[in-house]
Amino acid sequence: MTINIQPIGKIRTPYKEKFAIPRQPGLAKSAEGEIIFFEEFNDPNYLRGIEQFSHLWLLFHFHQTADKGHSPLVRPPRLGGNQKLGVFATRSTFRPNGMGMSVVEFGAVSYQNNQLSLTVKGIDLLDGTPILDIKPYVPYADSIPQASGGMAQHSPELLAVTFTEQANGQLHMLEQRYPALGLLIREVLSQDPRPAYHQHSHPDKTYGMTLYDLNIQWQVINQQNVVLTIHPK
Numbered sequence: 121m122t123i124n125i126q127p128i129g130k131i132r133t134p135y136k137e138k139f140a141i142p143r144q145p146g147l148a149k150s151a152e153g154e155i156i157f158f159e160e161f162n163d164p165n166y167l168r169g170i171e172q173f174s175h176l177w178l179l180f181h182f183h184q185t186a187d188k189g190h191s192p193l194v195r196p197p198r199l200g201g202n203q204k205l206g207v208f209a210t211r212s213t214f215r216p217n218g219m220g221m222s223v224v225e226f227g228a229v230s231y232q233n234n235q236l237s238l239t240v241k242g243i244d245l246l247d248g249t250p251i252l253d254i255k256p257y258v259p260y261a262d263s264i265p266q267a268s269g270g271m272a273q274h275s276p277e278l279l280a281v282t283f284t285e286q287a288n289g290q291l292h293m294l295e296q297r298y299p300a301l302g303l304l305i306r307e308v309l310s311q312d313p314r315p316a317y318h319q320h321s322h323p324d325k326t327y328g329m330t331l332y333d334l335n336i337q338w339q340v341i342n343q344q345n346v347v348l349t350i351h352p353k
């Protein structure tokens with residue numbers, strides 16, 4: 121059986137590459153995305169009443185990894201990449217049908233110049249991700265406080281993040297264009313985006329990530345992520 125699915129829109133996000141995107145929504149709460157609706161869905165009626173919900177489910181397609189296929193077993197980063205679990209026991213991006221789901225915070229609806237858009241916060245989606253569906257988060261049904269989260273029972277431990285004087289100066293200038301940039305960098309780097317196998321073996325390595333059109337470089341020094349430079353690409 122084959123089912124054809126038509127995306128309803130695409131999301132614009134600050135995350136231009138997979139590296140350093142938080143592993144789940146809500147870990148970088150300030151990360152904002154804007155869903156731009158495709159022509160057939162470019163009608164404010166589709167969103168009427170949505171503002172009464174503080175949170176929404178986004179269903180989307182892992183478009184960047186979809187062509188890599190899947191296998192029955194995957195190595196979750198949570199387990200240090202050493203143990204294998206069944207793909208359906210994980211939130212891996214490499215899965216049949218390449219479907220992702222994220223709870224995000226509702227932001228605002230806009231309809232300007234005949235273009236419908238919806239902003240949401242706390243996203244873990246790559247820029248350009250096709251959005252398949254949007255549904256309200258319904259606390260009485262979707263929140264199960266006594267649920268067991270297995271290997272992911274708790275949110276990941278956070279690393280402290282500091283900025284060198286040079287990075288602070290660059291941030292100050294760039295915040296005129298991206299007002300919440302400092303907070304976003306802190307939230308993203310506090311998740312320690314390094315691959316698990318680097319955490320003990322690459323002490324002096326300088327890492328780089330892209331947010332918006334900016335290249336951000338940092339190093340781990342005494343268990344802190346120290347931002348070295350923030351440069352337009």
Ligand code: SAM
Pocket residue numbers: 138139140141142143144145181182183184185186211212213219220221222223244245246248249250
């Ligand atoms: N919350 C979703 C879920 O559970 O289905 C996504 C979880 S998945 C582990 C999150 C990771 O997916 C991010 O850290 C990023 O590396 C990756 N990702 C986000 N958008 C993607 C896309 N469009 N294509 C491929 N990978 C993507």
